[in-house]
Amino acid sequence: MSALIFTTVLGIILLYLGLTKNKTILSPVAITGLLITLILSLKDWGLDSKYFHDMIIFDNFSIAFNVSMIIITIIIFLFGIDYYQRMELHVAEQYALMIFALTGAFLMTSFSNLIMLFLGIEILSIPLYILAGGKKASFRSNEASFKYFMLGSFATAFFLFGIALVYGASATFYLPEIKIYLAQFHGNLPPMVMIGLLFIVIGVAFKVAVAPFHFWSPDVYEGAPTLVTAFMATVVKTAGFAAFYRLLCMGLLPLPVPLEKALWVMTGLSLLIGNLAALRQTNFKRLFAYSAIAHSGFIMLAMLSQHDTSASVLLYYTFVYSLATVPLFIIFILVKRASNGLETLYIFQGLYKKKPWIAVFTTILLVSLAGIPPTAGFMAKYQVFVLSISQGYLAISIFAILMAVVGVYYYFFVVREIYTESDHLHPIVVSKLNAGIIILCGIAVVVLGIFVWKLPI
Amino acid sequence: MKEISSAIQIIPLDSYIMLSVALFSIGLMGVLFRRNIIAVLMCLELMFNSANLLLTAFSSYHSDPAGQVFVFFIMIVAAAEVAVGLSIVVMMKRNVESVDINLLNRLKW
């Protein structure tokens, strides 16, 4: 709880620091603050502390996810030091909004009441609507923000209506109680409850960009400032899935059959659409948007193969995925700068020639995303498949595996560009700090893959 | 409080549900078919409020205040959301000189 409060305060402090017009102190403050939050979160480990009439429960699940999101945010801020130096205005707001969003994310991982879930989602989303439009003069940023906002609100409307329906039937917002209420039907839910649950699920599915509710994500990812995209692709996704899992686990399990089937359909569609559409992308950010949809599919697979270890796999997968994605976006920014702002995949050409070490670690990160040993990405996918196959979902597993091949294809498309020689690039400038973090993330991905296959939860 | 509650319960619950669904659908249709962003925002608001209405009615019938508390949360969040939304619209108007929802469609495929 103290962590939650501290982050809120941190956001406000950062806003005030913005008044001093001294940009250089912002990141140190933000990062220090986050480190303190990290420690505060960890202090609650194993306590299962409950707040607000049990509407919020900080159990190990939520702490683990919170810590993973804090770490990712710290990495993003570390990169931000360099990134925001070039920005003139509103840097403090950028930091503050991200911190606020993080607060929302904390709520999403620790709710046990639908009200808190709603609040969490909204606290996460509203700063993001603003962040996505961060480049005020840019049409694309504008469009991203607008689309995100419109579709997000639209989804929220359904989400709310769903909550209302479920509330009408069960007279409660508490997930454990809803679970008890649902159990009495033995799977034959009345249509109203069913539709209510479906709307709730769709509301959350929208946030994590699961097909067919993914339409916003490619456009928003592409249009938003890259660092924000990195944040959306990682922290928001992690929070979304944590919330999703918590929702299912605390409230809905065992899943009513029609709902479960609907979710399987979503999984399949995400795998299909995400991977296949990514295949033909030439814009790096869009590629990552679609691949994020695909990864959503894999995570859904783990989530739906209900097993004790699902949560752990979920955490591992999202963390590892984030750990590889963030540095890649940064590398993309750096390369983009060197090629007059182009965003195609071809700008990676010649990277190996110019910066061999960065290229090698980029490769490692991409390999991890593609899910090839010995990287953590592989271990994550492996565990997902172990789960789904152990639970007997053979057909969807083999489909997912084939889709993983497609995934390898487009990630290695980028790899191939990296090692293709070309000389129309300006020099790529990589600050020591950035290089250090990129390399560190690369090493972390490998180390996680070889020595750590499970994060404590 | 009791009187309000009983006053609410004069009308059967089904009618509330019907009304909310109708409101929701109207909002939905509005969102789908209007192209003026302001109108669309208003329709969104309508959808939110249909949920609010539903929650209130249920809360009253269940004699459970939680539903009404939620309504307040929703109203606050909706306000914040609309504030952000309107600012986005302003930004957009400034950039493209229009409030047509389909005008911004450069990001695709």
Place this chain on the structure above:
Amino acid sequence: MLLLILLIPFITGFTLLGVRNAAAVKVVALSSAILTLFLTVSLVFFLPATRFSVSWINFLGTDFSLGYDGISSIMLLLTNLLFPFIILAGFKHEQKQVPVLYALILFTQSALIGVFLAQNAFLFYVFWELALIPVYFILLLWGGANRRAITFKFFIYTLTGSLILLFGIIFLYQLTPSPHSTDFLAFSQLIIPANTQIWLFWILFIAFAIKMPVFPFHTWQPPTYTMASTQGVMILAGVMTKMGIYGALRFLFPIVPLGVLFWQNTVIVLSLIGVIYASIIAFRQTNLKKLIAFSSMAHISLMVAAMFVLNYYALQGLLFQVISHGVTIVALFYMVYSIEKQTGTLELPMMGGLKLHAPKMSVLFLMVVLGSIALPLTAGFVGEFLMITGLFHQSVWFALVGGITMVLGAIYMLYAYQRVMLGNKEVNYESKTDLKPLDYFFLLPLVLIILALGVYPQPIFNLVEQTVKSMQNLLTPATEVMSAWVH
């Protein structure tokens, strides 16, 4: 000891990245490979059997356990025998980015050793993929024309197979009694219903079928071989094809014996089609490298056919042929490389009369060619004789078709030899020199091995005797079950 063999190339590879001097890199890489070879030989022939095991991913039932049996020994021997030569092949000419290249080669070696030592399906898979990555880069960065598209196809194709294999491994894993395990031992103790085995067979086989390659999964191979650099193609043809054979032996026979028996004839027929198909196509190839690529496919196909007749002699012959084919094909590709350096082309119609300038080269080339077409007293003959014996045991027609390689091989290999070396064509060659001492250093040991194994193959047989016997025993009950199941 096992760990040492696994790690020497790996660590050396890393060290090489820091070395600037190209010559030093090559020498260090070579000495590392020779050291590994030395250790392997002493391990395989002289030291008592060992295992190495540390606990690794406990909750997924996976230990980091290394060990070896007869089949692994053969594969290890081959790998570590070939890598010094593969490294040596680069001594002759200037190369770009030498440290990276040799580091990648050594990484490949390490991963291959891992594949052959792994006692655990998961570990096997990890090394299997790990071997692919450096090879992909070797092909991509040092390949020839059109390498981007070709390597990509190769990579994706083989990866598709391996991911399907991964599915199989996980499927087997969850079949094992709790606590689940991915040990080969645990897998082989499974009793899988026949119906399951029938489809599981292909799940497990497809990765190997692509890697070997078996007709009709071979289409990646000729272009990749043609495009690859000399060292790349040596790794591919010399060692990586054997990965497929090793994997099939490791996975299919102990784990899905019924599946093997069910699909036995299908696979044999496919392989034999491959034999004939590749041989016939090789006949009309104008590109020397492509011709040899198809010839390699024909040989490998014969080996696959021999593998599936499940016959003692065929298995012995197959394992023997693994070594002999590896050595021969590496020598062949080295010859191709030397010829290309001399003539500046790989197109057969542009060549001719090389013997006029380079008689010694021509003699060595002929010897390697003869090894490739299995002339008696070369290693190839022993292997092919035993394999055809095995095929004969299954059916005379199989043996006949398999034996046609002997004839067809003679046709196209001698055609190639004649086209390159003989004749009186006055071609404006880039250089008119014969072999240099370095070439002898490379070719003579290989030719000697080919001859020595042809004359005295017994050590290799002894090495695998036990394993092959146990494999036989393994399949005997399955045969009974199968016949009962069919009726």
Place this chain on the structure above:
Amino acid sequence: MVLLSFVFTAVLFFSLRSSGSVSATVTLFNWISIGGMNIPFAFLIDHLSLTMMLIITGVGALIHIYSIGYMHDDERVNSFFAQMNLFTFSMLLLVMGANYLVLFIGWEGVGLCSYLLIGFWFKNPAFNYAARKAFVMNRIGDLGFILGIILIFFTFKTVTFSEVFTQASTLSSGTTAITLITLFLLIGALGKSAQIPLFTWLPDAMAGPTPVSALIHAATMVTAGIYMIARSSILYNLAPITLNIIIIIGSATAIMAAITGLKQNDIKKVLAYSTVSQLGYMFIALGLGAYSTAVFHLTTHAFFKALLFLGAGSVIHAMSGEQDIRKMGGLRKKMPLTYFTFLAATLAISGIPPFSGFFSKDLILNQAFEHSILIYILALAGALLTCFYMFRLLYLVFFGDQRLDGAHPHESPGVMTIPLMILAVLSVFGGFLNIPSLFGGNSNFSTFLQTAVFSKTTEGLSMTTEIVLTLVPLSLISLVILFAYRTFVKKAVIPASDEASMSWIGKIIFNKFYFDEIYIFAFEKPFGFLSGFLFHKVENTVLDPAVDGIGKATSRLGSLIRKLQQGNMSFYLFAMVAGILLFIVFILIV
């Protein structure tokens, strides 16, 4: 070296004789020993292999000596002798092997050497083609052979001669396994010994240097098939079907080759067809079960055919490489030594007593007569044809006037003529090794071989029949010689130089029954076409695109899905509502 080994062999020969033992086996080491398969690297010395060894080393040594003179101008003389020695080694391995697989080593080894030596002058593409043809045809035979060996292994669980034969003698005649084995081995023999249908390589093999033709393609290698069948005589005795096939093939080859020989104008080609025809004779003998007779003919043939080739070589040498007999003539006076030795050989091959060919041919004819009159007639016809074309050759080359202007033929140096003379002596007196009882002999040779070769026993013919059978051919042969003399010496007919002037039969014969053309049409062309078809049509238009197609289809589907992302807000909203509605319907139905 070869001379030395000849001396060793001779010593071995006499020591074996004096020790009185029948055979000796020397095992070097275990070559392949796995499971039930045990194949030692062992040598077997018995009377059959000794005979062969003597021929190989003896004739081989002479030819080596001859080659010193013949090849002295060639720049690659070292490699020539290296290859010749390799050949001798392989051939010895072939005949000394104590089991089928060691035999096979030699078998393939001689094939290789033959390939190398035919293509010795590698600058000429035609020669290289001939070499490759020889090797490939041999390989086809070898494939049959190796399958035979494998079948032997599966039948008897061993491939060692002694064990196989011991077991085989207990089997009954005509079992499928034995028939199959013998047929497979026969295929090997057909390839190696140039019988129909695998004979076309031998005439082409004349591309090699003449000593090579003499050693490999006349005296030794081509007789390997005969040796192998004689060696397996026990097996063949059990397979009457195979024996009949051998007779048919043998007689067909003998006649066909002899007819072809009539119209050839290249001195070496004539001899080559003659070789094929003589090998056909030996096959007839084999088919009749008269293995020792076949080996006897093999021996005499080795003498006189080597002599013929060496003589031809001497002529070619003298004519500076000219091989067309129409351009020769009148060499009798210029090269008397060559002429006389050549004459001796011609008489021998024609079967004029007391030259060696007479005895061996006579034996075969007798045995053929015993078997069937048809075969006898065929064989006799073959003999007459042989006689005719040999004398045609002799007359055209050595009689008449010199037809080539500007050439200055001269007698060859001593290093070449001395082997000629030694061989001439052998050709003349070689027949006395095996004088039949008719002439008061005791068939030494056949008796000598009895321990190793198991000929079918025959009842024997009556004295009068035998005398008739000796006289009839003799008289016919004399007539043929006279006819040839009239045609080529008196009328001095020179064979037409172009095809156009020939009758259609003449054309067929001149073109060697179009065997090469048929093979090219039936095998090489379709094979090439198939190769192109498979590569261009199957590999490049079906299989490869099929694989790529999966990728392309995926990719196309990808771009389709990608196009869904319209970019319009309205569309997204619609899509979302549509999605939700679908899911509502979905969960209500499911």
